[in-house]
Amino acid sequence: MSLHSSSFPQAGLAQQANFPVLRLSGICKHFQGVVALHEVGLTVRAGEVMALIGENGAGKSTLVKTLTGIYQPDAGSMQLDGKAVIFSSPQEAMAAGITAVHQETVMFEELSVAENIYIGRQPQTGFPARIDWARMAADAQQIFARLEVQLPVLAKVRELSVAQRHFVEIARALSQDARVVIMDEPTASLSQREIHELYRIIAQLRAAGTAVIFISHKFDEIFAVADSYTVLRDGHFVAAGALADITEPQLVSLMVGRTIEQVFPKVDIALGKTLLEVSNFCHPTEFRDVSFSVKQGEIVGFYGLVGAGRSEVMQALFGLTPGVSGSIAIDGRQVAIACASDAIKHGIAYVPEDRQHQGAHLSMSIVHNITLPILDGIGCFLWPRRAQETAIARQLSEQLELKASHFTQMVSELSGGNQQKVVLAKWLATKPKVIILDEPTKGIDIGSKAAVHRFISELVTQGLSVILVSSELPEVLGMADRIVVMHQGHIHRVFARAQATPENVVAAASGSSHTSEELACAT
Template identity: 40%
Template sequence: MIEMSGISKAFSGNVVLDKVEFKLADGEIHALMGENGAGKSTMMKILSGIYTKDSGNIKVDGQLVNFKSPKDAEKLGIHVIHQELNILPDLTVVQNLFLGKEKTYGKTGILKNREMEKEAAKLLSKLGFNINPKKRAGDLSVGQQQIIEIAKAIASEAKYIVMDEPTAALTDREIETLFKTVRELKEKGISFVYISHRMEEIFAICDRITILRDGQYIGVRNIPETTFDEIVEMMVGRELGERFPTRQCEIGVTKLQVRNLSVNGLFENISFTVNKGEVLGVAGLMGAGRTEVAQTIFGYRKASNGEVFIDGKKVSIKSPIDAMKYGIGFVTEDRKTQGLVLDFSIQENIALANLEKCSSSGVINKSKQQSMVTKYIEELKIRTSGPEQAAKSLSGGNQQKVVIAKWLGTEPEILILDEPTRGVDIGAKKEIYHIINKLAESGVAILMISSELPEVIGVADRVIVMQEGKLTGEVMKEEMTQEIIMHYATGGEKVGQL
């Protein structure tokens, strides 16, 4: 058992944790929840030896411990899968899995490559994932990289595994496989700390739940004895109301038309329209080609065939700069590597896509810049010490809001949202849904890619579904169900076959 009591931690005088409590029993899956910035990740970094606590006690199997490094924690069987993936992109999958634990022929230093490859393939197969161990890790999708992290934890034979947003980039089918593996490991006595903003997952797999709010311990509940509404109120300190706010606006004429768009080896003959004031959802399993279609529209990838029309006129978009000139914004799937410059401040990140608006005669006007940034910090409720705070020091949800703010500043007429609420807490999700509604009501055409089917159904006016690079179905609002969308996502042709 792990017991953390009276844990406090402050950074530069800013209290992040204030006398927090947490207990993890043997063979338990224990959820840790709270809004972005509540202190969950900091608490787990203390448990794993990345941070040192300012005060409080940690006991592992009844023994008082004081970790000074992650190795200290690992020696006692504690393994953490962080939200920020620790994958070395230039190494292969098998090299990542055995990093620091390579198998060699005695003291020669010669690696037993075939043996490690066989073990890696066996482990990945056990998890239900078909990934070539020899493949370069950097060539994998975000979701596949997450799978490698999970495999590393299981391979380490850890007694306690902390999973911080482990399913953020996984499809429903992969999540189901992961849950099966977690339950099997639980039966063998392994304990899990499960951090997630997906409430359905918490109720599906966890035994108990501990709630933090603003760095303080709020309480613990047994999952069978609590409700969605009670957990949300404990997290945010108030009732949240409807999960998906309703939108009242008329859908206008066609703004964006994509006709027979193809990229060799990725997707082919994709055709759809997005109207003014409409939210068009794009659903599908991992690898379906959803993100690649969005990147091609935005000029990040070169199309091998097809046409794009805006306001009925054919356009040639060869780069993101071209896309922005046509009024297209793109909130990317991976905010840390594609959406933000982490070492830049909030102000600098928001200004990046808005340099012309913030400049006078080619020189940045600090007053204009600060005015715009302050406006979006207030409108999007970005929790920050100020515009100069570095993006890397923000919580995941607040980082996502900065990315959205950057594109709102461009006043887009077409906005592509790729997994807009990934890794974002329930309160911040609703704020993002309000932003989407407000944009749609102002006439913006929105293309929203999401792996969360409840989100697709709750937010989109219409959904198109992709499977292995092809468009397999279209579902109108009144017909949307998870079953129908998944039917198309797995290659089904006729809804009548269900």
């Protein structure tokens, strides 16, 4: 398989005339009376990158599932290269040349990288036919070589990082010579270097005549890679056009139906006593000599490049990592945290980055997810208990502006951003003293981000302390009172809010011992 145009199926006259590779018209989809999509249209041409834009709950995920054969539309038409198509299964969509790279990777963890790429269509040899393992590994290696990505094709997927799994998904999509590649938040777990590698891959797809539907909440990415846009809002088509003809504020207004004046509503409050103090925190392989404190009402931001050790420190603080040395004090009293229940008992809550595997029970309802950590504190009698559970879920859902049809809806049916809100609500229900938010707005649109940021500001005004771990520099700069910058497993610099400039923070994250001002003076 090659990334050059000769290796991709040609669209013939459609491609030569730049006709649409894919066109949707009047697509409608309902779930138990709830309108998910209504009269939605979409057009993407050969060699075009079209950005599909909308808030969480706008209908993007439903539309992607309709395109890939998971859902069938209730009304409307779909054309591929000018011919009407209806996909009754994902296999039919893949066979037709439509494939998706999802934000949350779904793979067979005990199988190898090569097996995951060719699952269900392994090359065969001999008679009777058997899997040609050598050819499969060689073909997989060839794909990664052309992508200029180094991955061990015989390694088990469970051994890979989140970023590496995304590249396996991309390789799996490209191995099928797709006519249309849908990329759903593909950069959510990638480093800057890996993001630029992805941009290069997208450019290769564009040059080869492949149509790309690119879904992202990050406008810098959208304007960096996309040629055109389509905006959805509340399941309705809103607008479409060339990105060269529109500005970011205009896109935001189309997405949310209003102008968001302040995405980072930081509230300055008087800080109280030191609530949490971590001293000489060490782990044999992940981090060393980590010491920091958090005051009541303070937001302490943790920033660093991929592999800096931020999440590892927070998981250890929550009792999820064995073999940690050092001390933890809460309200001036030394505490021992050997497991997550100890952390919860002492008033620490942790909202993990991986919401689907670590944060939520997808097969359970919204209300049962939210109240799961506090069942001991809810009455034993059935009906009063249910009423109390519903009241708690309603209060937190309204505060976080959760979009769902009802509280008994399965979390798996929600958009990624709304799943994150359920995880937030779940831990806030424990009424913690310190809440650790690890990438709390990952995969959340700009409107939902503003809602989460407003809620964080509300929490600190109530005396809660927040540790905000984020790879988004504007978020850390906009929300934190202090910024702790980690580099290669240790704390490299700590900046007060007034000292924290993008240049200083990025320089520290890269390992520089000087601020940008000091470097400027030196030169």
